[in-house]
Structure formats: C-alpha cells, structure tokens
Amino acid sequence: MSQGIIFDISEASIHDGPGLRTTVFMKGCPLRCRWCHSPEGQSPEPEMLQLPDGSQRLCGKVYQAEELAQYLRECAALTPEGGITFSGGEVLMQAGFVKDVLSRLPGIHKVVETSGAGKGQDLLDIAGMCDLIYFGLKVIAPADAMNFTGMSSEIILKNLHALDLESQTEYILRIPLIPGAIATEKNFKALMELTFGLKRLRAIEFLRANKLAPAKYTRCRRKFAPEFADCRTGDIPAFFTPEVPFSILD
C-alpha cells in the first residue's frame, strides 16, 4: 500500500467542485509562483509553522492510502450531494498515492485540481479516475512563466492538450487574476488563442487571490513578494470573449 503526505484536509469546501466537499491538500509542488497562496504546500517535506501566539505546528502528515480513503468515505457519506477533491501543492507530485486513494473511493464524486506540472501519463490516469479536473493555468508564454512561476509553461501546455485530446473527463480552467503577471493583455490574448478549439473545456473560472496569503508567509518564515501586495486587483479585459462561459470566484 502506498503512503502520501498531506498538509491539510478541509471538510467543508464550497469552491472545490459541486456541493459540499472534503478537500485534501497534497504537500509538494514543483512550481514557485511568486503570489502562491499556499507556501506551506510547496515543500514536499514536513515543516514547522510559526503560529501568531509564538507556538509551532508541524505541517505535513503522512497517511497510508487506506487510512485516508476510509476517512474520506466517512466524510463523503455525510455530504451525498458533494464529494472529495484533491488539491495542493501539486497532486501530480504524489500521483501514485493519489491514484491508490482514488481507486478506493467507488461511487463518490471525485475532483482533482492540478497545475498540470507533472507527468502527462499521470494526469491522464488520474483524469480517468475522477469526474472533473480543475486545471490551474497561469502564465502562458514560456519565458514569462519561468519568470513568475519558476518553471516554463511548455510541459503544462503539452499536458493540457493531451488532457483535452486523450481523456473523456471534462475540465475547468482556473486562473488567478494576478495583475502584472497573469491578468495582462498579453496573457489574456494567449489564453483566448489557447482555448479556441479545446473540446472538453467546460468553463473558465478566474480567482481572486487569497486575502490570507501574506499571513501564511509569516508562518513559514518567508516574505510575501511585495510586488503582489495588490494581487486582488487584476481584471478581465473587454476583448476576452472565449467560446465557453467564464466567471470570477471571490
């Protein structure tokens, strides 16, 4: 049986798929987005967080696949209209464990949220085991992506196209509206071009940055990038008229 490391489990999420959901946050992410709202999810290792009252909390708990699956089955039984969502960090960094747990959740609505930064086959395998994918797209131009997220967008875009062509599972693009990085004219034009012709794209959801992100950096003993202090002010330009519905989640 596989084991994985998780940095949080939220038992009453309303923005992570249909209905009331239990969301599992997998620890570890290969990206380093300069506005990251989950800095405690970036390292794949457990780490101590500094709490405001001066105490410390260990962030990152190891679960066996069946141990987590049993807990998630119990949660799902309480919310029959909802289901289970895997988020991160980056789910694809622990793909074997996630597949193991997903296989133990028959009859439960399952959603996986990914940045697409991982092995394409893992993404396709996982998509085949769940009902919906949230694909967290960010900066599209490869050099800009390298600058703002620490990784070129090439693998991510390749995986997005593979998901669209080779999987039967529908997906929603989730895009944070970060001014100066994502919510730029250049990036929106690239996004329009990218989304035309995608077959299984159901919708686009834009996200406002998490108000609590700066405090999370303090807990990780890191500084929030000052150029993104106004990161909730990004907007959608009038020329953005994709073929699928779009909305802003606050």
Ligand code: SF4
């Ligand atoms: S993909 Fe998500 S978790 Fe990873 S660095 Fe970017 S914002 Fe943070």
